[in-house]
Amino acid sequence: MEMPEMDVDLSLFVEFLNFTYPPIDELMGVPCNVSILGLSSVGLMITYIAVFIFSVLGNSVVIYVVCCMARGRTTTDVYLMHLAMADLLFSSTLPFWAVYVYSHWIFGTFLCKFLSGLQDAAFYCGVFLLACISVDRYLAIVKATRALAQRRHLVGLVCGAVWLGAGLLSLPVALQREAIQPEDLEGQIICFENLTAASSDRWRVGVRVIRHVLGFFLPLSVMVVCYSCTAATLFRGVRIGGQKHKAMRVILAVVLAFVACWLPRNISVLVDTLMRSGSLGEETCEFQNRVSVALYVTEVMAFTHCAVNPVLYAFIGQKFRNQLLVVLHKHGLISKRLMVAYRSGSVNSTASQRSRNTSVTL
Secondary structure, three states: OOOOEEOOOHHHOOOOOOOOOOOOHHHOOOOOOOOOOOOOHHHHHHHHHHHHHHHHHHHHHHHHHHHOOOOOOOHHHHHHHHHHHHHHHHHHOHHHHHHHHHOOOOOHHHHHHHHHHHHHHHHHHHHHHHHHHHHHHHHHHOOHHHHHHHHHHHHHHHHHHHHHHHHHHHHHHHHHEEEEEEOOOOOOOEEEEOOOHHHHHHHHHHHHHHHHHHHHHHHHHHHHHHHHHHHHHHHHOOOOHHHHHHHHHHHHHHHHHHHHHHHHHHHHHHHHHHHHOOOOOOOOHHHHHHHHHHHHHHHHHHHOHHHHHHHHHHHOOHHHHHHHHHHHHHOOOOOHHHHHHHHHHHHHHOHHHHHHOOOOOO
16 A cells, blocks of 8 residues: 655654664755765664574573473573563564665554554563563572562562553554655655654653663663672672672673663764754764764664673573573483583582572573
8 A cells, every 4th residue: 555645844753762763864854964874774684684583593592491490490580581572572573674774664554553662662671671680689699588489479570560561661652653655755655753843842852761761771770789789799708609700790791781782872862862952052964974873883782682681691690501401402402411511510510509599690
């Protein structure tokens, strides 16, 4: 069905915080011609597909292995499974945006709304679960003797609340997104918010503030506080003993990966907000082009986080690695001798921790 032409002012459809879709600065009727120099649409499409493949493989393995844990499944394992599900949903939308980057939106209004809402919900769910994992790790290490039983009963309710909250936060973008064919872009269709001029500025500023606060700064604050307290306990060595240094490496990797993937994106979006609001004064075309390039590059960095999560939150953890070897042996992919050989080192090193029934080095 051919999309109707719409008389829209593309300057009102500036991409603010909706990082999941390519910036359309080159489509705007601005005085200077802003182009994305040095970035190939084919290269971006290949990158998105590669992230999709690695994310699907890694997160599918995480989900399957956790589901195979008939005994000894901890609250952290449950959070990891939900995190992998969120990353899997997030990455499942990447092929569509890869086509969008290379060409234009060819999937219609329904998929525009559905995929926009799905990716937003998966994004919020993933970030909230990262914060939940940091709290769970804090309770497991710092408050282990007092909170273990309560955490097991609450994990289902917490995960349900996370998915519900993420779904509600994704509704505004999903409802406003439409497949639009601007009048001055013949044959080109974009997946964008269909807003009136009177409400567009306030809407996008509001969405951006919510995403900055709830989607980055608040979860990061929770992670920093919880991991700081956890690190203090590990350095004192009152609970972990000889494993405290390995646990600290994993914790630092978790925090640094989150910051490395999302901080550049938040900074570039913040600069873009200030630029479009005129707070930075008069900008040159070169500056606008650099901001556009930064939005593209940091978007790719943010996307990679869903593929990095399985490595940081699962494969580094000794408990998960042992369970993965058991699953591989069960399906005949590795021999028992190989499984025992790879398990022996981690089993001996964690013998003193088994009674706690939790993966503190994850």
